Ligand SMILES: Nc1ncnc2c1ncn2[C@@H]1O[C@H](COP(=O)(O)OP(=O)(O)OP(=O)(O)O)[C@@H](O)[C@H]1O
């Protein structure tokens with residue numbers, strides 16, 4: 168520093184540093200030559216590295232077993248050598264950046280995500296068949312489970328799984344088995360395949376005479392088969408406690424059909440509750456032989472079934488949902504979960520995601536339906552979870568929130584059963600991948616990646632647009648008001664306007680527009696999601712159904728009383744704020760009194 172700078176003391180006793188320019192050029196040259204040397208050294212070492220590693224590029228890279236077991240296809244050392252050595256050749260050998268991202272189970276556009284396979288691995292399926300409870304996620308267990316079930320029961324189970332379904336098992340072009348259908352259907356079909364079932368063979372063995380597709384209001388589906396040995400058999404599958412209530416027999420541990428006693432019903436209900444408390448979606452499978460007479464016009468029987476077993480499915484909560492719910496809460500957005508699931512399943516999942524808190528209420532659809540409008544307006548603000556809901560319950564909840572409680576409501580949904588609620592909401596958000604066409608048609612926004620976290624992004628950008636409009640208006644108004652005040656006051660005082668028409672046009676057309684545009688295109692910040700929604704009413708601490716009325720009255724009152732003082736002040740033209748010292752004459756008093764009396768009468772006509 169000493170070499171480069173001289174300390175100069177000037178006459179006014181002020182100190183300042185002055186750079187010695189010739190020395191500075193010298194230093195710059197030394198630095199440049201050092202940089203050059205360093206660059207050459209790096210290039211040489213890189214070339215050497217490429218030469219050494221380049222020898223084995225021709226052979227196909229295979230990741231070590233432990234790396235593959237962890238779900239990746241490239242080991243850290245290999246990745247490190249590509250990154251550190253800037254090795255383009257090796258990068259190309261691995262198929263470029265995209266393929267490298269795939270190998271790391273990462274997506275360039277979506278960030279780190281699990282591959283389809285690892286998601287399926289993480290799905291857990293439990294089953295209670297013939298009084299035997301087992302988890303099926305571990306493939307080593309499955310043959311044991313298959314052999315633990317008596318053959319007769321296993322045949323009926325597979326017949327039920329593959330015939331009474333809305334999904335399908337197909338062979339893809341690359342000869343891979345693919346399961347199509349809703350997540351619930353695919354999980355059940357997966358269970359059937361793991362038990363060693365064959366979809367095509369099952370379908371060919373018996374003829375499906377009638378199908379009643381899954382219905383969200385009844386929460387069950389049914390199918391009637393014509394058996395190869397003659398006769399018809401009805402299969403039923405659906406919400407466990409509902410289907411169990413339609414059963415009067417069950418298959419015991421020996422594979423025999425025995426009547427359902429109170430003790431066995433309690434035992435099965437305990438298992439359903441145990442599954443549900445672990446956030447498992449439970450389904451009950453049942454069947455019933457219905458003799459030789461059945462035609463497609465006949466209704467599928469509602470009761471008298473034999474329970475085959477109970478299946479519990481757990482689809483893991485997607486990463487980031489809990490955080491997104493917390494962000495929503497801090498942004499003043501209440502997240503409520505409305506589902507068709509069992510109440511215990513719904514509560515367990517809601518707790519996992521942070522939706523259900525200690526002072527929140529979880530309620531079942533049938534109980535919600537019975538409430539009167541008055542009860543609902545007290546209850547709804549506290550409801551955080553609604554389970555076993557019908558499509559109409561979802562609609563009723565949204566309607567009440569919007570009309571009675573004057574909330575702005577956004578609804579997300581995937582199924583046809585969500586369509587009424589999506590339509591009723593202020594903002595309907597449909598799932599792009601899992602969503603049905605009906606849901607998408609009724610929605611305003613389609614979430615392409617089916618991710619709850621995207622909703623937070625939507626809210627953030629929405630708020631950003633609002634804030635940017637505010638900034639735009641504030642900037643425009645202040646600039647124009649200042650220009651107006653300057654010109655007006657100067658015109659009043661001096662008789663000339665300092666800003667000419669052309670200058671004002673310049674300010675308006677060029678500065679204002681471009682400046683305001685810059686403000687309007689500002690990106691959102693995370694702080695936006697830490698504020699609660701604000702309205703004019705919040706400033707006066709007003710809420711509830713009458714708040715609009717009170718706010719209007721408040722504004723009107725303020726205006727009226729300002730008018731009274733304005734009137735007194737206007738009695739003296741020359742003085743600002745004058746007129747107070749003048750005695751108030753009779754006519755004035757009378758007319759003002761009449762005006763105030765009319766005004767009070769307007770507010771309280773009963774007085
Ligand atoms: N394919 C199916 N066959 C039989 N029962 C089903 C099927 N899918 C779901 N269920 C039952 O219906 C319940 C879900 O009902 P519904 O579809 O009305 O709710 P939802 O809130 O739309 O659920 P989700 O969108 O999570 O599937 C589940 O708990 C399950 O018991």
Ligand SMILES: [Ca+2]
Nearest residue numbers: 581582584585
């Ligand atoms: Ca649904």
